[in-house]
Amino acid sequence: MSRIRLAALQTYGIFMEGTKNFYVDTKDYIKIRRNLKASSGDFKKLIRREIELYDQMPKDMLKVTPTLILASLPVVFYFILPLLYFFPKQLLCSHFWTSDQKMRFSNDYLRQRLKHNKSLLKHLRRFQCSFPEQYPQSLIKEWLKILDSLRGGNQPDVQQILDCKLMFGPGPYCLLCLEGDHLWHLAQLHSISLSLARRKSLARRAIILMEMDQAILREGGVHNMPMKALQKSCYIRGLNPAFVTKEHLIFWLNQWLKISTHVQAKELSLLLHCPLLLGYNEPSNLRLF
Numbered sequence: 273m274s275r276i277r278l279a280a281l282q283t284y285g286i287f288m289e290g291t292k293n294f295y296v297d298t299k300d301y302i303k304i305r306r307n308l309k310a311s312s313g314d315f316k317k318l319i320r321r322e323i324e325l326y327d328q329m330p331k332d333m334l335k336v337t338p339t340l341i342l343a344s345l346p347v348v349f350y351f352i353l354p355l356l357y358f359f360p361k362q363l364l365c366s367h368f369w370t371s372d373q374k375m376r377f378s379n380d381y382l383r384q385r386l387k388h389n390k391s392l393l394k395h396l397r398r399f400q401c402s403f404p405e406q407y408p409q410s411l412i413k414e415w416l417k418i419l420d421s422l423r424g425g426n427q428p429d430v431q432q433i434l435d436c437k438l439m440f441g442p443g444p445y446c447l448l449c450l451e452g453d454h455l456w457h458l459a460q461l462h463s464i465s466l467s468l469a470r471r472k473s474l475a476r477r478a479i480i481l482m483e484m485d486q487a488i489l490r491e492g493g494v495h496n497m498p499m500k501a502l503q504k505s506c507y508i509r510g511l512n513p514a515f516v517t518k519e520h521l522i523f524w525l526n527q528w529l530k531i532s533t534h535v536q537a538k539e540l541s542l543l544l545h546c547p548l549l550l551g552y553n554e555p556s557n558l559r560l561f
Contacts (some may be wrong), residue, residue: 286368286369293367294368297329301325318489333365335363335367361380383560385461385547393419396445455471485529501524509551514556524550
């Protein structure tokens with residue numbers, strides 16, 4: 273059997289298996305949407321995996337649907353098969369990727385997200401000379417320590433961050449106060465590509481993250497999560513889980529939850545900046561660059 277024929281058969285098999293998995297997740301997604309509509313948007317009855325699926329499937333459906341439509345047409349599928357082999361990242365989603373591809377493509381996507389951290393840190397520092405007069409000097413001093421810590425290659429303590437959460441409430445880092453370029457980098461960090469209504473999309477993203485966090489706690493906490501679930505949860509929140517011990521994943525996700533459980537609706541911006549505040553100097557993230 274020629275190598276070309278073997279590659280074609282393998283691609284066909286992976287595509288058909290991926291189609292089955294995609295169909296199952298699509299049915300689950302539709303069911304989740306119905307349940308949310310029936311409960312007026314109450315996420316409390318959903319488990320963590322269902323909320324993750326609810327968040328991810330619209331992106332996957334938008335990406336893969338054109339390919340699936342073309343593949344369903346007579347004869348056309350055999351013409352697009354080589355494209356699926358050479359461009360799986362561009363034309364397909366994770367349902368159709370091999371284990372090796374999932375690791376490589378996930379690293380690529382996370383690298384694209386995290387490269388915006390450096391610009392976000394610059395934006396956070398731009399305010400340091402113009403904080404509103406009503407802010408206590410002790411608060412400003414503590415916040416500058418956090419920024420200096422990040423620049424110096426260290427991760428700030430979670431309690432330090434929580435002590436400064438007022439910065440993300442009424443201003444200067446609340447969603448309503450952020451400049452356009454700052455919003456753009458923040459949206460890219462969270463894989464939000466919409467050019468319009470960025471503030472609304474970012475607020476929705478923060479709420480979804482909080483609902484995921486609450487689901488983890490409802491299911492017994494981080495220590496009860498299997499390794500793959502831990503890796504996926506850390507990846508979603510901006511930590512590269514590759515070659516990281518389970519103990520450190522548990523520690524890092526617990527750090528995130530400590531912040532998430534203390535964030536109020538007016539402080540959603542803090543949670544959106546947590547991939548920077550908690551992951552900027554993480555060794556596994558630095559390895560991506």
